[in-house]
Amino acid sequence: MADNFHKNTSILAVCTGNICRSPMAEGILQTILKSYPDIKVSSAGTHAINGNSAVEFAIIASIENGIDISGHSARLLDDKTIDDSSIILCMEPIHIELVLSLNPSAYGKTYNLADFSGRTKMRRKIDDPYGSSLRSYRNCFMDIQSCIRNFVSEHYKIL
Secondary structure, three states, X not given: OOOOOOOXXXXXXXXXXXXXXXXXXXXXXXXXXXXXXOOEEEEEEOOOOOOOXXXXXXXXXXXXXXXXXXXXXXXXXXXXXXXXXXXXXXXXXXXXXXXXXXXXXXXXXXXXXHHHOOOOOOOOOOOOOOOXXXXXXXXXXXXXXXXXXXXXXXXXXXX
16 A cells, blocks of 8 residues: 555545536546555535436546446535545635635645646636536546546555
8 A cells, every 4th residue: 555545544525516526536536546445535515415416427427437426426515524534635726615614624635636737837626517518527527537646646656
């Protein structure tokens, strides 16, 4: 196991509704980290409706990349979820603000995923594809996957 990972590490992906970006991020993280069974991966939304499924285009974009998120069930972000998480990856800065408003102690473990795009010009957020075309979801999936790979590689040296 990589030195920076330890037993009971818990990674949380956060977006708005927990039906597009964060379920795709959760699936990507689970796939990348499948050889690390002690790492728990989950997702939540700042404005999620508990029990909603991932939207069809998010499911399709994920399946096209070998990841099945069809069983996803949305959940609303809360203080306990934040407290139980070792790492929080947010899709945009407003999500970081909302995480910290619920639990200010999360400051040192909360990241803007777009900051790991690897591009010289820093992106501020992972664009929300909700209501857009399948192509937008495919692009969003690829953006999330790239940022996650960069984050994991930079922080945990396992890729």
